[in-house]
Amino acid sequence: MHFPTTTPRQSLYYDYQVYPHFHSTQDIVTEEKTVTVVGAGPIGMTTALLLAKQGIKVILLSSELQLSEGSRALVYTKRSMEILQNAGAAKRIMSRALPWTHGNSIYKGQVAFRMESPVSEHDQFAPLNNLQQNWLENYLLETIQEQPNIELRWGNKVVDHQQDENIVTLTIHTPEGEYQHSTQWLIAADGGRSPIRERMKLRMQGASYEGRFVIADIRIHLDYPTERLAFFSPDWNPGNTILMHREPDHIWRFDYQLDPMITPEEALKAENLHKAVNDQLKMIGMDHLEWEMDWSTVYSARALTLDHYVHNRIMFVGDAAHLLPIFGVRGANTGFQDAQDLSWKLAAVVQGWAPEKLLESYSFDRISAVREIIAEAGKSTRFMAPPTEGFRLLRNAVLSLSLEHEFVRPLYHWRTSRPHAYSHSLLNSQFDDNTKMNELMENGALIPNIKFDDGSFLYDHLSARFSVVTFTQNGQLNVDLVNEVNRLKEHGIPIQIIALMLDDVYVKGVDHCLSITADVLTERLFSDINTIYLVRPDHHINGRWLEYRKQAITETFNQYTLFTQGAVA
Template identity: 30%
Template sequence: MLKTYTFPQYEYRRSAEQREGVVKRHPLVIIGAGPVGLTAALDCARRGLPVVVLDDNNSVSMGSRAVCYAKRSLEILDRLGVGEALAGQGVRWQIGKVFHGEGLAYQFDLLPQSQHKMPAMINLQQYHLEERLVQACQREPLVDLRWKHKLVAIEPGADGVALQVETPDGVFALQADWLLACDGAGSDTRALLGLDFEGQVFQDRFLIADVVMQAEFPTERWFWFDPPFHRNQSVLLHKQCDKVWRIDFQLGRDADPVEEKRPERVIPRIQAMLGPDAQFELEWVSVYQFACRRMKNFRHGRVLFVGDAAHQVSPFGARGANSGMQDADNLGWKLQAVLQGRAPESLLDSYHAERAAAADDNILNSTRSTDFISPKSRASLRLRNAVLELARSEAFARPLVNSGRLSMPTPYRDSPLITPDEDDFEGGVAPGCPCVDAPLADGRWLLNALGQDFMLLSFGAEIADGPVPVLQVDGLAAERYGASPGTCYLIRPDQFVAARWRRFDAARVAAALARSLGGGPDAQA
């Protein structure tokens, strides 16, 4: 039990196939009702796809777990109808400060540009996020949430997947055209299929302490290297809602995880940081190790792995949950196109092509962060400390400081779905990159106006015969997109740029659209 939160208990219900004793086939089944599975379910339902979600628990995640949600994830959630509420509930921040010893090494601003709907980052305990997503799914008639349903057997086939599911009323069978494994790092789906990760497990241990307290710290991300209250190690501080603060203490490789979680070990560490007279209560404590690794392939026939079930990174940089929600965002529109007959099944191979590249980018950045935070040799330690000292006064050293490169969306520049520039562009939003938000003249935000299907952005020119709906924009959006009069952008359903041109050409737009849908002969908007 937590002091600031009461965990909901969701009701187990017998399904229709259990009551009737029949095996039913569903277009889409999702394993796991965490942030990634719920995001995927909500996205698919908003695209008209009925989805069954199975989870072996009947509540939200215990402990705050993931707490940092980046601008891109908030934009995805806003498209699904929950972004504004989450941004309002969470603690907004964009300034980070890095300390070395007793002094400030440097600070950064995640969103120096104004006029964006969503903030650079919010801090919000994972259980709050999950509860809001559950509520949104419960309001969605195309989402069938089934609690206390545990996957115990799986048999993939050429055109679907057969499942055995254990419930309080026994085991029953169901089938799926497509299965999304969103069941986390310890994925039952992955284990049942005999699949594994490739990559590296780190030996360093870290203590998470969620602390309830009144504090005067500003709403910023503070990271210390070798602070006086925790010598030769690092500490991270984040503010969450409900007067809860997240503190991460680096413990080293030899720390005993059972011993370090005891209050008599945790409380003195916090007192050393805050002062002996500080008033606080422990909310949640955990000790963790982490890994940087991924599956060789995210698609195995009709089974697709999403989020932590497909890849793992260290928590530094908030790349885990954010990357998982971006996986779901990438996959939903492709499933829609395939299931509705608008694209060939091979379009789903691009899910792996695009999101494995993103996973590799996250793993690279996460590994570099870990190496900087936990140097493995004396020479590496001396180099790191020199960088931190130089960063106080020398601008060139600041980009070398790495307390966790914070989550940013990975461009899909090498994707087979993206049409490279044929016209000359300087600046703007390149093909393969996510759209940038801007206010529109009619009071809407650009990302809200784009919706969730293919769209052609036209800057300063009327287009009457486009192969997809056209949105005419100007003003600040034209500046951010490097657009001169006549410029047009083809936007994908996940709000990534598929192609762009200096003038509209129906044939080139149609070719780029077909390429975005996998290039099949029946590809159409």
């Protein structure tokens, strides 16, 4: 049996609830079109919500009876918020989150580099947003509770699994005993120590870094703006780094690098935590303020990934698939992109309009993204926590030179996580004009978001289906395009036409008509009145044409045999 703690976690700002466990006295075989998600952290919850939004029933298993402890994943990018908007939780999250745009790198009391994240009037969310993970999970849970397609089973620990060609059978322990749960589709979102991954003897490849960091969340009233503060080689912790982030509820997070000679157990002793916090407060002239410790932990920087994320009927997302350094806010933010990519592809397979072969593109697309992120993360990590004496010498040289020389200061840049362009995706059209068009809008890139006069955004209209985005004037649209899309709909493809109008003249036969200006057309979308985009359900461009070409959209689907019924005529 499994006995998760029934005592609510302690927090200075969050009121934990203990939820009743689920148990079954008999084995459960899920319906054919049901997906089981193991792990109810941010990525598991988001994956469940994105699947449910596409009509898929989800069983979500949590081994605990309550939400996670502490701030953990803290900073969420604009792209993550766009994905969480698709999941239906962004409004709740942003009711408490703290948006920000700037970060300061400080050495010897001077701001050596000030990072500014670019913003646009068309951005739906700020570039970066701070919110403790327990609050994030709280809002995801509230959204899940509104979804009839999601059943969350608390206190269900998966202790074993067996997979055959079409079925995955889980052995689940609860406080009342054991039961079997069989499912055709299993998503492992069970974290960095993924028991499912370990049972399958799957090994991650990559690098682990020597540097260890302490996270200490304290409650204190500091009158600082919401910005990232990075202190390099402070007097109380020479050669190392400390980061400070403002959180809601008057909580501040201190991330400070440990001396290699100090063990995690030693670092987390109350007297050592208090000394480190007091030393930092003294350095910034705030040691006269009272404060309380809320939560602390130790983490190590790692950059690892599985070689494949799909193993027959078991798929991996988030930390179960890869482990990334938190510098540059890469951990959970990468996992959200996994969730979005997998959810629409798995929904297509489960609903029967695409074969299992489509899932191969999930591995291909996301592993390409993670490897790009690992390359970037390595640069940031080697600067934040130099792994060798050689890297430390280089870092120290940059620190010294930066006080007087402007040209070295950009080397402080922490290379913030950014969306990956699936430039080499197996799904990109081979029947389009991609090579003839502006490279900023290449196949695989995100189509830029657009804010409309009514306050809505383009991404609000793109979610959960393919979209043919076209530009119209005088209400004119090629009737062959409308007929082609209607035939795709008849084959069960979730696809729509969005007409972006330059003159507010309604277009017949389309799903949405939205008004744009000429400068948005040319300067943001690099397009003209004849341009057409095929956009995936995750906002990435699937194909693009200078003008409509008969059957080219259908050929884009057929080229990868996306139809189980055969090619569309």
